Amino acid sequence: METVMAHPFAKYLREAMMPHIWCSGCGNGIILNCFVQAVDELQMDLNKLVVVSGIGCIGRAAGYVNTNSFHTTHGRPIAFATGIKLANPELEVVIISGDGDLFAIGGNHFIHAARRNIGIKVICANNFNYGMTGGQQGPTTPVEALTTTTPYGNIEHPFNLVHLAAASGATYVARWTTLHVRRLTQSIKKLLQKEGFGFIEVVSPCPEIFGRYNKMRTGLEMMEWFRKVSAIENFSDPAKAEITPERIVVGEFVDIAKISYEKLIHEKIAEINEKKMQW
Amino acid sequence: MNQKRVILEGSHFMNGDIACAEGAIAAGCRFFAGYPITPATEIAEHLAQRMLEVGGIYVQMEDEIASMAAVIGASYAGLKAMTATSGPGFSLMQENIGLAVMTEAPCVIVDVMRGGPSTGQPTLPGQQDVMQAKWGSHGDYEIIALAPSSVQEMFNLTIEAFNLSETYRVPAIVLADEVVGHMWEKVAIPPAQKIKIVNRKKANAPSEAYAPFMPDDDLVPPMACFGEGYSFHATGLTHDEHGYPQTSSSEVQQKLVKRLCDKIRKNADKIVRVEEVLLSDADIVVVAYGIVARAALSAVRKARAEGIKAGLLRPITLWPFPENHVAKIAQQTKAIVVPEMNCGQLVREVERAAKETPVTFLSKLGEEPHTPMEIFEAIRRNS
Known part of the structure; x- marks a missing residue:
């Protein structure tokens, strides 16, 4: 019997970039795996795929995938991706980045890209803290959670990311945890086929950093938390989907049709030039 | 399409901001991302109308940080791209100007200088961003900045900025002032075929052999753009010729940063104009x-x-x-x-x-x- 040594997804990864930087028990590998699986199932043209990321642990994902990829400045992948998508609408532009990158320093870009309905897809790994810099409080850190900068417990209210995305105008909004591997993969497939701005939040374990301070020291313990408290409720009210220690609502929240910015601008260009020909 | 109307030609009476916008179109710029700011707003307003007429993209971003990021993205997607601002916006752009330096993204930034620091005097002229243009982003780098003295030069030097930026894969800054931006003068625009236009060196290696940051003898690497059949990685991290991050190698850091400086320093004689x-x-x-x-x-x-x-x-x-x-x-x-x-x-x-x-x-x-x-x-x- 012939032994095949190569991983079936090896072609999607840059071998030269390995080993990756992620800790054991981290959810980023699961997210990357689901993304690659979705790309594979859709048989996407890798030449037309651009993966963009910001700064943070998951930000390294852009370098790991064997497609066109750009690792931008902290917080700016959405703005950068907007330029790519408008300059060449044939490209599929996917942002894989973290909660701090996308919603603290980059929050303004997120809401405006969703409002404009630029046809870019955002996958956010939400690990509740800044992992790469050693576990500081971020825009998704739960109330009372311990981090290196909230040693007495967090007093800030976290963003409810799916509510923010829905309110800002995203055409597709979903939330999964890294426990929901098959559903996440199918959801990414759907995201990649949507017109306009789409968003998936992936609640992801960070046992080495976030978990260490919050009594969940292993990936397994964090996944156990997800298993216990997550409930699949498709198309429930995103306003009521706040993540609490007792409850994580997952599923699709928004799936609507809306013409994208890039389509509208190219329609305008065609219209203007048609008028000119009539003169 | 009525080409004559699309690309201007002949003598026109216009202000410096509009001349700059027309210079960009003549240079082949087909992407503008910006944010309104006195005294550079007229560049955005004019391009909001003109970009679409020439089949290009105008997008008003949420701030100058986003504008600069979008410009780099568009450049990597293959378009000549520009933004225009004044002091406060120029300050916000600095981090991403550093990204453009590091990833060698050709792009043009117009800074119509007003009085600073801070909000300063928005409607009065200044020349207070000269050092910021050179040293505004962190780290060591070299950059190109051109200072127009007339409305005609707003047109000419915007084209020149694109040509230099494309030649050296470096951000080029048009460092104008409020008077030159708002002053009205005659501008003579030659026929398009008489305007010298430079385009970036395209990647010509087979895709498997392509190393995105491997320079030629002139220290400038040929550039592949997204979607052209080359799968490559670009990052603001210190990277080797393949674009892969090398965050603890002194050798790679020295080689890269010195090359980014040297491609301008060693070509200064060709760039400098007085x-x-x-x-x-x-x-x-x-x-x-x-x-x-x-x-x-x-x-x-x-x-x-x-x-x-x-x-x-x-x-x-x-x-x-x-x-x-x-x-x-x-x-x-x-x-x-x-x-x-x-x-x-x-x-x-x-x-x-x-x-x-x-x-x-x-x-x-x-x-x-x-x-x-x-x-x-x-x-x-x-x-």
């Missing part, structure tokens, strides 16, 4: 740029009429600084006068290059630029 007026026998030389150089020229002519051997050296390229030109005239002249609309910025470079030759600085802040008489008086005092 205007020299009456220098051959000059006892006293005015070094001035932007709108101030116009007053300086009048002052030099008046001095000549009164028997003072004055001359003008006008740096058109502020960065790289024309230090050889300044060093040369410093050896043959008795004194140098530098009028600037700031508290002393380019004068530091002039002093450094002039060595022993005395340099007099003439500051102007918070009002219209220097008058010819003010500069003439300085010439007379120092001659």
Whole structure:
């Protein structure tokens, strides 16, 4: 019997970039795996795929995938991706980045890209803290959670990311945890086929950093938390989907049709030039 | 399509901001991302109309940080891309200008300078961003900055900025001032085929062999764009020729950062442009740029009429600084006068290059630029 040594997804990864930087028990590998699986199932043209990321642990994902990829400045992948998508609408532009990158320093870009309905897809790994810099409080850190900068417990209210995305105008909004591997993969497939701005939040374990301070020291313990408290409720009210220690609502929240910015601008260009020909 | 209307040609009466916008279109710019700010807003307004007429993209972003990011993205997707701003927005762009330097993204940034610091005096001219243009982003790098003195030059130097940016894969800055931006003058636009246009070197290696940051002999790597069949990674992290991050290698850091500096430093002779007026026998030389150089020229002519051997050296390229030109005239002249609309910025470079030759600085802040008489008086005092 012939032994095949190569991983079936090896072609999607840059071998030269390995080993990756992620800790054991981290959810980023699961997210990357689901993304690659979705790309594979859709048989996407890798030449037309651009993966963009910001700064943070998951930000390294852009370098790991064997497609066109750009690792931008902290917080700016959405703005950068907007330029790519408008300059060449044939490209599929996917942002894989973290909660701090996308919603603290980059929050303004997120809401405006969703409002404009630029046809870019955002996958956010939400690990509740800044992992790469050693576990500081971020825009998704739960109330009372311990981090290196909230040693007495967090007093800030976290963003409810799916509510923010829905309110800002995203055409597709979903939330999964890294426990929901098959559903996440199918959801990414759907995201990649949507017109306009789409968003998936992936609640992801960070046992080495976030978990260490919050009594969940292993990936397994964090996944156990997800298993216990997550409930699949498709198309429930995103306003009521706040993540609490007792409850994580997952599923699709928004799936609507809306013409994208890039389509509208190219329609305008065609219209203007048609008028000119009539003169 | 009515091509004649799409690309302007012939003589036109316009302001500097509009000339800059038309220069961008003539240079082949097909992407503009920006955010309104006095006194550069007219560039965005004009391109909001004109970009779509030429099949290009105009997008108003949520801020200047996003504008600069979008410009880099568009550049990597294959379009010539530009943004335009003034001091406060220029400050916000600095981090991403560093990203453009590091990832060698050709792009043009127009900064129509007003009075600073902070919100300062939005409607008054300034030349206070000269050092920011060179040193504004963190880390060591070299950049190109051009200073137009007229509306015609707003058109010409915007094209030049694109050409240099495409040649060296470096951000090029058009460092204008409020007067040049808002002043109305005649602009002569030659037929498109007579305008020199430079496009970036395209990648020609087979995709498996392509190393995105492997330079040619001129220290500039050929550029593949997303979607052209090359799968590659670009990052703001220190990276090797393949684009892969190397965050703990001193060898890669030295090689990369030195090359990013050297591709400009070693090509400075080809990049630097100055205007020299009456220098051959000059006892006293005015070094001035932007709108101030116009007053300086009048002052030099008046001095000549009164028997003072004055001359003008006008740096058109502020960065790289024309230090050889300044060093040369410093050896043959008795004194140098530098009028600037700031508290002393380019004068530091002039002093450094002039060595022993005395340099007099003439500051102007918070009002219209220097008058010819003010500069003439300085010439007379120092001659």
